[in-house]
Amino acid sequence: MTATEPWAALEAPHRLPRTDDLDDLLKTARRLATGGTPTRTARVELPGEVSTTPAATGARCSLPVEIGDGPHAVLVVEDAADEGFDDLEVERLRDLADRLGLALERVRLRAGLVAAERRAADAWSASAEGAFRTAADGRILAVNPAFARLAGYDSPEALLSEVKSVRELYALPEDRTHLLERLQRDGSVTDWELRLCRRDGSQVWVALTSRLVVDQEATTLEGVLVDVTERKQAEAELRLALEETARRETMLDALSRNAELLLGTAGWEEVAPQVMASIAEAAGASRVALFINHEGEGGRRVGARHFPWVAPGVADPLAGKPVMARLDYEAVGLGGWVEMLDEDRCVSGLTTDFGAGPRAFMEALDVHSLAIAPVMVEGQWWGALVFDVVGEARPWSQAEVDVLHTTARMLGTRVERDRVQSARARLAAIVRSSSDAIVTRELDGTVATWNAGAEQMYGYAAAEMIGAHVSRLIPQDHARDLDRVMGAAAEGQTVTGYETERLRADGTRLHASITAAPVRDDAGRIVAVASIERDVTAEVEARAEMARSNAELEQFAYVASHDLQEPLRMVTSFVQLLQRRYAHDLDETANSYIGFAVDGATRMQRLINDLLAFSRVSTRAQPSQAVDLGVLMGQVTTDLGRLIAEAGASMDVAALPRVLGDPAQLRQVLQNLLTNAIKFREPDTAPVVTVSAAREPDGSWRISVADDGIGIDPAHAERVFMIFKRLHSRDEYPGTGLGLAISKKIVERHGGRLWFDSVPDVGTTFHLTLPPARGEAEDAVTAQAASTAQAASGGPR
Numbered sequence: 001m002t003a004t005e006p007w008a009a010l011e012a013p014h015r016l017p018r019t020d021d022l023d024d025l026l027k028t029a030r031r032l033a034t035g036g037t038p039t040r041t042a043r044v045e046l047p048g049e050v051s052t053t054p055a056a057t058g059a060r061c062s063l064p065v066e067i068g069d070g071p072h073a074v075l076v077v078e079d080a081a082d083e084g085f086d087d088l089e090v091e092r093l094r095d096l097a098d099r100l101g102l103a104l105e106r107v108r109l110r111a112g113l114v115a116a117e118r119r120a121a122d123a124w125s126a127s128a129e130g131a132f133r134t135a136a137d138g139r140i141l142a143v144n145p146a147f148a149r150l151a152g153y154d155s156p157e158a159l160l161s162e163v164k165s166v167r168e169l170y171a172l173p174e175d176r177t178h179l180l181e182r183l184q185r186d187g188s189v190t191d192w193e194l195r196l197c198r199r200d201g202s203q204v205w206v207a208l209t210s211r212l213v214v215d216q217e218a219t220t221l222e223g224v225l226v227d228v229t230e231r232k233q234a235e236a237e238l239r240l241a242l243e244e245t246a247r248r249e250t251m252l253d254a255l256s257r258n259a260e261l262l263l264g265t266a267g268w269e270e271v272a273p274q275v276m277a278s279i280a281e282a283a284g285a286s287r288v289a290l291f292i293n294h295e296g297e298g299g300r301r302v303g304a305r306h307f308p309w310v311a312p313g314v315a316d317p318l319a320g321k322p323v324m325a326r327l328d329y330e331a332v333g334l335g336g337w338v339e340m341l342d343e344d345r346c347v348s349g350l351t352t353d354f355g356a357g358p359r360a361f362m363e364a365l366d367v368h369s370l371a372i373a374p375v376m377v378e379g380q381w382w383g384a385l386v387f388d389v390v391g392e393a394r395p396w397s398q399a400e401v402d403v404l405h406t407t408a409r410m411l412g413t414r415v416e417r418d419r420v421q422s423a424r425a426r427l428a429a430i431v432r433s434s435s436d437a438i439v440t441r442e443l444d445g446t447v448a449t450w451n452a453g454a455e456q457m458y459g460y461a462a463a464e465m466i467g468a469h470v471s472r473l474i475p476q477d478h479a480r481d482l483d484r485v486m487g488a489a490a491e492g493q494t495v496t497g498y499e500t501e502r503l504r505a506d507g508t509r510l511h512a513s514i515t516a517a518p519v520r521d522d523a524g525r526i527v528a529v530a531s532i533e534r535d536v537t538a539e540v541e542a543r544a545e546m547a548r549s550n551a552e553l554e555q556f557a558y559v560a561s562h563d564l565q566e567p568l569r570m571v572t573s574f575v576q577l578l579q580r581r582y583a584h585d586l587d588e589t590a591n592s593y594i595g596f597a598v599d600g601a602t603r604m605q606r607l608i609n610d611l612l613a614f615s616r617v618s619t620r621a622q623p624s625q626a627v628d629l630g631v632l633m634g635q636v637t638t639d640l641g642r643l644i645a646e647a648g649a650s651m652d653v654a655a656l657p658r659v660l661g662d663p664a665q666l667r668q669v670l671q672n673l674l675t676n677a678i679k680f681r682e683p684d685t686a687p688v689v690t691v692s693a694a695r696e697p698d699g700s701w702r703i704s705v706a707d708d709g710i711g712i713d714p715a716h717a718e719r720v721f722m723i724f725k726r727l728h729s730r731d732e733y734p735g736t737g738l739g740l741a742i743s744k745k746i747v748e749r750h751g752g753r754l755w756f757d758s759v760p761d762v763g764t765t766f767h768l769t770l771p772p773a774r775g776e777a778e779d780a781v782t783a784q785a786a787s788t789a790q791a792a793s794g795g796p797r
Contacts, residue, residue, distance in 0.1 A: 016028055016029065016032070016099055016100065016103045017103075018103075018106070019107075022104075022107055025100075025103055025104070025107060026044050029042070029044055029075070029096065029100050029103075030042040030043060030044065032096055033075060033077050033093060033096055034077065035089075037079070039079050039080040039081040039083070040077060040078065040079045040080070041077070041078050041080070042075065042076065042077045042078075043075075043076050044065065044073055044074070044075055044076075044100070045073060045074040045076060046073045047067070047072065047073055059078060059079040059080075059081070059082040059083065059084055059085075060076070060077070060078050060079075061076070061077045061078075061085045061089075061090060061093055062074055062075070062076045062077075063075045063077075063090075063093055063094050063097040064097065065097045065098075065100050065101045065104065066098070066101040067101050067104045067105050067108065068105045068108070069574075069577065072101075073100075073101070073104065075093065075096065075097045075100060077093060102585075128146055129146055129224040129225065129226050130143070130144065130146045130147030130148075130149075130150040130151075130206070130224060130225035130226070130227075131143065131144040131146065131147055131222075131223070131224045131225075132144070132147050132166075132222065132223065132224075132225070133220055133221070133222040134166045134220065134221050134222075135218065135219075135220055135221075136218070136219045136220065136221065137165075138165040138166045138167045138176075139164065139165060139166075140159075140160060140163060140164070140165065140166055141220065142156070143156045143159055143160070144156065147159070147225060150196065150198075150204065150206065150225060150227060151163075151169060151196065151197075151198055151199060152198035152199030152200055152202075153199055162199075168197070169196055169197050170194070170195075170196070170197065171194070171195035171196065171197050171203045172194070172195065175194040175195070179192060179194070179208070179210070183210065183211070183212045183221065184212075187211060187212055188209075188210065188211035188212070189208065189209065189210055189211075189223075190209050191207045191208070191209060192207065192208040192209070192210070193205060193206070193207050193208075193228065193232070194206060194208060196225070204227055204229050205227070205228050205229045205231075205232040206225040206226060206227055206228060206229075207225070207226045207228045208223055208224075208225055209223050209224050209226075210222065210223025210224075211223060244397050244399065244400075247282070247283065247284065247400065248397075248399045248400060248403065250282040251279065251282045251283055251400060251403040251404075252403060252436075252515070252532070252534070253282070253496065253497070253515075254278045254279050254281070254282035255279065255403055255406060255407060255410075255532070256494070256496055256515040256517065256532055257278060257494075258275045258278055258279060258407060258410060259410060259515075259517055259530065259532065260494050260517040260518075261274060261275055262275060262410050262411065262413070262414040263414075263517060263518075263519055263520065263530060264520065265520060265522070265524050267418055268411065268414040268415050268417075268418050271414075272290060272306075272307050272411060273307045273309065275407065275410075275411060276288045276289075276290060276307055276309055276385065277309040279403070279404065279407045280309055280311075280387055281311070283371075283387060283400060283403070283404065284389070284394070285311070285371075285387040285388065285389055286310070286311050286314045286388060286389050286390040286391070287308065287309065287310050287311065287314060287316065287387070287388050287390070288308070288309045288385065288386065288387045288388075289305045289306065289307060289308040289309070289385075289386050290305075290306045290307050290375070290383055290384070290385055290386075290411075291303035291304065291305055291306070291327065291383055291384045291386055292304055292306055292382070292383040293381065293382060293383055293384075296326065296328060300328060300329075300330055301329065301338065301381075302326050302327060302328050302329070303327040303329065303383070303384065304326065304327070305327070314390060315366075315390075332357070332361050333355075333356070333357020333358060333360065333361060334357065334358055334361065335357075336355070336357075336358070337358065337372065341372065341374040341381050341384055342374075342381045344374050344376050344381070345374070346371065346372060346373050346374065346401050346404065346405050347370070347371070347372040348370065348371040348372070348396040348401050349369070349370065349395070349396070350368065350369050350393045350395060351363060351367060351368055351369070351370070351393070352393070362388075365388070366390050366391075367388040367389070367390060368389055368390060368391065368392055368393045368394070369388065369389035369392070369393055369394045369395065369396065370386070370387065370388045370389070371386075371387045371388075371396045371400070371401055371404055372384050372385070372386050372387070373385045373387075373401070373404040373405045373407065373408035373409075374405075374408060375408045375409075375411050375412040375415070376408075376409065376412045377412045377415045377416050377419070378416060378419075382412060382415065384408070385404065385407065385408045385411070387404060406436075436453045436457075436532050436533065436534050437451065437453045437454035437456075437457040437458065437512075437532070437533040437534070437535075438451045438453060438454065438530070438531070438532050438533075439451070439454050439470075439530070439531050439533060440519065440528050440529070440530045440531075441470050441486075441528060441529050441531075442527075442528055443486065443489075443490060443526070443527070443528065443529070444469075445469050445470045445471060445482060445486065446467060446468070446469060446470075447465045447466055447467065447468055447469070447470055448466065448528060449466070450462040450465040450466050454533070457504075457510070457512075457533065457534075457535050458473060458502065458503075458504055458505060459504045459505030459506060460472075460505050464505075470482065472503070473502045473503050474502065474503065475501055475502070475503055475509060478500055478501055481500050484498075485498065485514065485516050485529070485531070486529060488516070489516055489517065489518040489526065489529040490518070490526060492518055492526060493518075494515070494516070494517045494518070495514065495515065495516040495517075496515050497513055497514075497515060498513070498514045498515070498516070499511060499512070499513050499514075499536065499540070500512060500514065502533075510535050510537045511535070511536050511537045511539075511540040511541075512533050512534065512535060512536065513533070513534045513536045514531050514532070514533045514534075515531060515532045515533075516529050516530065516531035516532075517529070517530055517531075571597075572598065575594060575597045575598050576598055578594060579591070579594045579595070579598065623662075624660050624661050624662060624750070625660070625661075625662075625663070626658050626659075626660060626773035626774070627658065627659050627660070627661050627662075627663045627666055627773070628656075628658050629656035629657060629658070629659055629666070629670075629693070629703065630655060630656040630657075632656075632663065632666060632667050632670060633653055633656055633670060633691065635667065636667060636670045636671050636674060637651060637653070637674070639671065640671065640674055640675065640678075643675065643678055644678065647678050647681070647686065647687055648686035648687075649678050649686060649687045649688070649689055650686065650687070650688045650689065651689050651691075652688070652689065652690045652691070653690075653691040654690075654691060654692040654693060655693070656691070656693050656703070657693050657701050657772065657773075658772070658773040659701055659770040659771060659772060659773055660750075660770070660771045660772065660773050660774060661750045661770060661771070662746075662749075662750070665746045665749070665750075666746070666750075666770070668742065668743070668746065669743045669746050669747060669768065670705075672740065672742065672743045673705040673743065673766050673768075674689060674691075674705065676707075676740070676766075677689045677705055677706075677707035677709065677764075677766075678707075680707070680709045680710050680764075681707070681708075681709040681710060682709070682710060687707055687708060687709055688707070688708050689705065689706070689707050690704075690705075690706045690707075691703070691704070691705050691706075692704050692706075696769060699772060700752065700769045700770060700771055700772065701769065701770050701771075701772055702767055702768070702769050703767070703768050703769075703770065704765055704766070704767050705765065705766045706763060706764070706765040706766075707763050707764055707765075708762070708763040709763055709764060710760070710761065711758045711759050711760035711761055711762055711763055711764050712756065712758040712760070712764050713758075713760055714758065740754075743768075747768045747769070747770070750770055750771065751771055752768055752769035752770050752771070753768070753769055754766065754767070754768045755767055
């Protein structure tokens with residue numbers, strides 16, 4: 001058959017319908033394939049149905065139909081008249097098969113898009129996170145059920161019927177203003193914390209992740225909210241706990257120093273002012289004074305104010321007032337306090353916690369918070385340490401009161417000692433009823449005193465330990481601890497905050513923080529050692545857990561980054577394949593979209609690689625060894641030879657020293673710093689880069705990389721070292737923003753630090769410090785390093 005008229009329909013535009021109906025598409029393809037010839041039939045064997053090998057012989061023509069990169073279909077045309085197919089007919093059928101493949105690919109892609117849109121809609125409704133979309137003016141366009149519940153509504157419809165603008169949901173209007181400013185600047189925010197108003201008037205903390213969506217029709221804002229109220233509450237509680245712990249640590253340190261003062265040879269009146277000022281400052285008190293009792297009219301006890309200490313910037317309205325020389329407690333309504341102090345009980349609380357008499361007394365003195373610790377001498381209430389806080393209502397924790405009480409008891413013991421000249425009685429008074437383990441031992445290690453805190457901490461009763469050797473508490477692998485502590489005390493030194501392990505009575509171990517001070521007799525001779533020991537097992541385990549958690553996070557970052565590369569490679573490959581295969585069939589806009597996708601995927605690959613490098617700083621680190629920085633610099637300048645040549649850069653590299661470190665990581669640092677020095681310059685200028693080394697006072701080496709580029713605003717001193725934080729757009733200066741973050745982490749891993757000096761439009765100098773190689777002389781710079789540096793400086797200019 002040679003006539004071509006029946007095939008004329010194949011020449012018309014839109015020969016196959018642009019439809020999503022597969023049956024309709026196949027029906028049209030069969031009709032076009034027969035060309036209107038009655039003796040001919042056509043069929044399309046879809047993937048999975050193919051039973052013949054594509055061929056074109058005799059009265060049967062089978063042609064492959066390529067559908068993307070998937071399995072092929074086959075277009076089969078048969079002629080009952082056995083007239084066969086000429087070359088022109090075969091060519092036209094082949095063209096039809098190609099166009100049918102494209103049409104089938106469109107149907108397949110459209111079906112996938114519909115399914116994806118359906119899954120997205122289902123995810124929107126089922127998400128546990130609150131999702132929303134609003135107009136630029138604040139009108140709420142859509143919310144999902146989770147958002148409605150978060151705001152206190154039963155359904156999205158209920159919220160949309162009552163709330164017209166998202167502004168109504170902000171607890172603080174300025175939060176929205178700041179958010180919009182950030183979105184206008186960066187285009188998106190992540191984990192932006194703010195408070196959301198609920199329907200019942202309550203507030204909830206949320207973390208917002210949002211972005212601006214700008215298209216030709218309108219600008220919208222969309223994002224998700226996560227309820228972080230419990231986390232914020234936990235953070236607040238943790239912050240308060242940490243502050244209290246820090247204050248208690250500071251007070252315990254002050255207590256340790258005060259113990260040494262009060263156990264010394266000077267009289268108590270000489271050391272009392274220093275003791276009181278130290279503990280008051282550590283406790284954050286505004287004022288402190290010692291009120292010493294004496295008998296007044298009618299046998300009532302009257303207090304007289306001594307050794308007042310006032311924090312800088314705090315007024316002292318009591319100075320010079322006669323009432324402070326004869327404070328009649330009962331006359332001013334403080335009789336209840338007298339009863340408590342008489343029983344060796346502390347008085348503490350806010351002004352509002354007390355009755356009318358004490359409250360009026362405190363308000364008259366501008367006191368908002370107060371703690372009074374009785375000073376007992378020979379079992380009698382002798383005086384009181386009075387701590388107060390002005391300007392804020394700060395409660396006193398029990399731990400703080402215990403430390404203040406211990407200080408008062410220590411002072412009382414010293415007064416006793418000065419009265420009776422008995423060191424043993426003084427030590428016994430110090431340790432009585434302390435919440436910490438306070439232990440006194442003879443210089444040979446024999447335990448002399450053992451308080452209730454020690455009984456609770458170690459599980460041994462006083463009768464079991466007094467007279468026994470302290471080595472009972474020391475594990476065999478810590479046997480040298482005793483020599484270390486006792487040796488320091490024998491030389492008159494104080495050991496503060498020494499952490500070690502100790503044994504309980506049941507054989508289990510605990511972590512202890514020990515502060516030990518020498519005890520002297522009246523002649524000034526060291527006769528014993530007093531120690532304050534605290535169980536810090538929880539703190540040590542917490543630090544270990546934090547270290548483990550950090551290691552897990554680094555490992556997670558590595559695994560997540562590594563696993564992301566495979567799907568990213570697939571996306572990049574398919575988008576590039578689509579670009580190569582269909583670029584001639586797509587318009588300019590579509591090709592530009594494909595270009596954007598390829599570029600975005602490529603940049604994502606670089607980001608993932610840099611993130612892998614960041615996570616590997618610790619996980620893939622090699623043992624430290626002597627590294628010749630001169631040799632290393634030569635290798636780096638060789639690697640960057642093309643970049644140096646293209647920029648016309650001048651490299652002035654001085655002789656560099658040998659340091660201790662990981663060669664691969666240090667090479668990465670040098671490469672990052674040199675690359676930045678060359679890259680961040682004004683257009684059409686040839687940069688000048690100078691590398692030098694100098695010795696630091698502590699013996700470490702400072703390496704400096706200076707350029708004459710665009711410089712860095714000092715306001716961004718911290719930002720430049722943060723991951724993914726960029727000071728310039730990618731169009732201006734390409735990169736991922738991870739180079740300096742990786743460099744900083746590497747340098748800090750080596751025990752050094754990385755910083756910079758910069759003047760905008762003049763240049764920047766980055767400095768890093770590294771430890772010297774073992775055995776290196778102070779001015780050691782190897783001849784090889786010098787020759788390598790000289791070779792490097794002779795590079796492209």
